[in-house]
Amino acid sequence: MTTYAVQRHLQGITLQQLSAAQQAAIEAAKAVSAQGDPVTYIRSNFFPADQRCTCLFEAQSREAVERVNQEASLPYDKVEEVMDLPARH
Template sequence: MTTYAVQRSLPGITMEQLAAAQAAAIEASKEASEQGSPVTYIRSNFYPADQRCTCLFEADSKESVEKVNRAASIPFDRVEEVLDIPPMQH
């Protein structure tokens, strides 16, 4: 599976709305996976200074991630492949 970053601008969003959007993304990912298009929500980072958010997903395709975000009714600016690089263990 490939990791994708979903970048979005969310001007004026409240923390309650952000939590609801996260829950919707998780639920839409589960539904897509149950329907044979595996998508896993990983996590989100919110940048309060400029009201931006980046959400990470694992999926077989960019299109699957876009479909999940549309199903969750969460606006997004772009979806792109990223490398998630964990720290090395010594």
């Protein structure tokens, strides 16, 4: 599976709305996976200074990640392949 970053601007979003958006992404990833196109939500980072958010997903295609965000009704600027480098202990 490939890791994809979804970049979005969420101007004026509240913490409660941000939490709801995260849950919508998680649920949409489960729904798309259940339809046979595996997508896993990994995590999100929110940058309050400029209201920017980056969400990481694992999937077999960019289109599957785009579909998750469309089904969750989440706006996004772009989806791109990234290298996720977790810390090694």
